[in-house]
Amino acid sequence: MKFIKMHGAGNDYVYVDGFQQDVHRPEELAVRISDRHFGVGSDGLILILPSDCADARMRMFNADGSEAQMCGNGIRCVAKYLCDQQSDRGSQLTIETLAGVLSVDVTADTENPAISQVTVNMGQPRLQRGQIPMTGPQQDQALEVEIRVKNRTFTASCVSMGNPHCVVYVDDVEQFDVAYWGALLENHPLFPERINVEFVEIISGSEVRQRTWERGAGETLACGTGASAVTVAGFLTGRTQRTIRNHLRGGVLTLEYCDDETVMMTGPAEQVFTGDYPWPEA
Numbered sequence: 662m663k664f665i666k667m668h669g670a671g672n673d674y675v676y677v678d679g680f681q682q683d684v685h686r687p688e689e690l691a692v693r694i695s696d697r698h699f700g701v702g703s704d705g706l707i708l709i710l711p712s713d714c715a716d717a718r719m720r721m722f723n724a725d726g727s728e729a730q731m732c733g734n735g736i737r738c739v740a741k742y743l744c745d746q747q748s749d750r751g752s753q754l755t756i757e758t759l760a761g762v763l764s765v766d767v768t769a770d771t772e773n774p775a776i777s778q779v780t781v782n783m784g785q786p787r788l789q790r791g792q793i794p795m796t797g798p799q800q801d802q803a804l805e806v807e808i809r810v811k812n813r814t815f816t817a818s819c820v821s822m823g824n825p826h827c828v829v830y831v832d833d834v835e836q837f838d839v840a841y842w843g844a845l846l847e848n849h850p851l852f853p854e855r856i857n858v859e860f861v862e863i864i865s866g867s868e869v870r871q872r873t874w875e876r877g878a879g880e881t882l883a884c885g886t887g888a889s890a891v892t893v894a895g896f897l898t899g900r901t902q903r904t905i906r907n908h909l910r911g912g913v914l915t916l917e918y919c920d921d922e923t924v925m926m927t928g929p930a931e932q933v934f935t936g937d938y939p940w941p942e943a
């Protein structure tokens with residue numbers, strides 16, 4: 662099986678071109694290929710597939726084999742790959758995901774063809790508990806809610822960008838024990854489908870620092886849907902402006918929560934290498 666290794670701000674996935682080859686048992690493949698010692702090593706697996714309603718369809722599997730609705734860093738890499746494959750395609754594409762069809766715009770870096778800057782219209786956030794999903798009154802929003810974990814109470818804001826996010830503000834994110842508290846919040850009984858957790862330090866009204874604990878993958882160097890949720894939560898709770906720069910461990914994303922309530926996200930997409938992986942065709 663041929664694969665491409667790409668990353669967006671350090672959030673790295675193995676990509677397989679499903680236009681060229683069939684991929685069987687992707688859940689199992691995701692677990693094996695993501696292993697950083699016995700596989701290729703990645704935060705998960707992304708399949709690039711034909712679509713009936715868009716230029717391509719993306720399926721995203723976390724390193725534990727669970728399928729997620731969306732991946733913000735992944736969709737930028739899918740768009741870059743499709744543009745690189747067909748240079749006459751133009752820079753604007755649509756990609757079908759389990760969170761809907763999203764529009765992307767790719768800008769190639771003429772000096773370094775391995776890297777592109779990609780802007781994604783991430784769509785509108787879903788704010789009701791029932792949409793996240795989260796227990797409690799299903800029509801209510803969950804902004805600035807208290808979540809008790811062990812001996813600590815966090816003030817959190819929960820937002821779905823197609824996939825679920827819990828945004829928690831901390832004073833010093835570099836010193837914060839992301840692995841310990843992230844795993845506890847991911848599996849908290851409030852969240853029946855588990856949740857991605859963003860720990861955020863506010864630098865100013867237009868700048869934040871984020872570390873992410875991802876559902877099904879653990880701590881990753883960046884999360885695009887998470888950065889989008891942070892943009893929405895920051896604006897709705899009065900902490901940040903509509904446009905922010907988000908400093909993640911693997912790079913910087915620029916985000917805007919627009920007047921029409923869609924989130925625009927811009928960041929890098931980079932191809933690192935290609936390879937072959939032994940995976941049976943059926």
Ligand SMILES: N[C@@H](CCC[C@H](N)C(=O)O)C(=O)O
Nearest residue numbers: 729732733734824884885886
């Ligand atoms: N890293 C991604 C999100 C990947 C999916 C997530 N772990 C989930 O299970 O929802 C991003 O860049 O958005």
